[in-house]
Amino acid sequence: MSRQVQIIGAPMDLGANRRGVDMGPSAIRYAGLAAELKDASVESVDSGDLVVPHAEERDPDAEQPSEGRAKFLRETAEVCTGLADEVADAIEADSFPLVLGGDHSIAIGTINGAARDADIGAIWFDAHGDFNTPKTSPSGNVHGMPLAAVLGIGDFAGTEWANADRLREENVALVGLRSIDEAERDAIKNSDVTAFTMSEIDERGITPVVEEALDVATDGTDGIHVSFDMDWLEPKEAPGVGTPVRGGATYREAHSALETVAERDENEDILRSMEVVEVNPILDEHNETAELATELAASALGKRIL
Template sequence: MNKKISLIGVPMDLGQMRRGVDMGPSVIRYAGVVERLENLGYEVEDRGDLRIGRPQRYDVKDKDNLKDLDVVVEANQKLADEVVDAVSGGAFPLILGGDHSIAIGSLAGVAKDRKNLGVIWYDAHGDLNTGETSPSGNIHGMPLSASIGLGHDQLTGIGGFSPKVKPENVVIIGARSLDEGERKLIKDKGIRVYTMHEIDRLGMSKVMEEAAAHVTNGTDGVHLSLDLDALDPHDAPGVGTPVMGGPTYRETHLAMEILAEKNIITSAEFVEVNPILDVKNQTAEAAVALIGSLFGEKLL
């Protein structure tokens, strides 16, 4: 793992309806992410938080069923530029959200100089909607579809190129809430998905072994996008769209430990921590512990 880390906060809450997730980067920092990484021997450059614009009114849909499109696009373009700058300086970009719409900018930045990026999408949801298929118009349900080149031109075109990743290089882990349009897209594009059914039957160890093999087959880097709502709400209550029956805190630690052992992750983001919905900062502390495991923290 790259020993130089650029930490980028993205206080975005415009990709979804429940306010508060914009405080995610702050509470993750408060939970000690910088100290955790420095204790593991990493050089951490905290770039602070991006400045996110604010619409006059929240959750306003445009004609294409997309809420707050312009400000979401603006924020993601800023993030893409920030990530490109971090990568050009030889650093591992570690992005803290914010809602999951920020993954559009993350992937635009990290894919800029990679010809064949692999992606592990650790999430209760597929995030494969477009304006045509989304029941809500919330862009935090669209970052993966936009990154594979589907959806509104302003979303797919962030960073000046599209697609950022090929569907065959994506693995979704922990899915248990998929909309009808997402299910169809997964089948049409042949996207590899490990639902909770597969995790229960195979075990997390087997799932991660298979997922790691899949995303490293012919790729030149792997991005991890981890939504804290992937975890069961018992272990991560502070998220906006909780779904019962997810991986446990311990199973998710194992997933991160396996990725650390394989040393395949070249960029990462941790998103959707909402302190307003949390209990004693439990979800932010879980995020920091998982980041520690991803970067090689061990008990012995």
């Protein structure tokens, strides 16, 4: 990648049901992110962390949608609005925003920043669909809602802070699904997003699936956003996540997926922004999930064996 990478920490844990992901940005940095990027011949600058309110100081139900529940919705809106500004400013300065989570609710901010002045597509590497709304969510945790939020589904329709008008459903590809709520399953099926399950990856192989996902995300867009949840991987590979699900991507599949993204970017200059989320050091073993996060970020940005 020829552009400078701007690292932005988003230590958010208000959207998750387990504490600890707020330490994810620090763990990823400690694991050697800057060195990994340097090895990939990528220049980077670290902008530090956004300020995120502490859960103990806030009422999770202080502001709620018309139907259902979304915990800490007001605080999530505040943080994501600030993150959107930072991402948009980085892009305007011709830098590449690499956002470190934090729980997956921060994707609302990253995508809104990336889509502020451009039509974008998105590739969502995740075990979960993140397609719930406050009405359908069993838990009320916003980290299960970010994709629905940016697409303006349900109570998120028309919300200035969440609904990204320049991201269309037909330019969204979910890759590696294996844990979906019933209402969420119906919503995905009735939408125009493209969804690939882990079973499809097993049948076809990771590279053809990611190539097709890239075709979806780049069709008629100005660039793409890559959202990478570490729980996409097999828990034995990435134990330090809040919502592990067995049967995930292997170490090699994960690298191959992001190397495929990087190869397309090298040829077509498509990457606009990226986030790596849901690293939970409390649940990790010897910081290996954070270390893997640094490796995968470097693969997405062009690091190769040869």
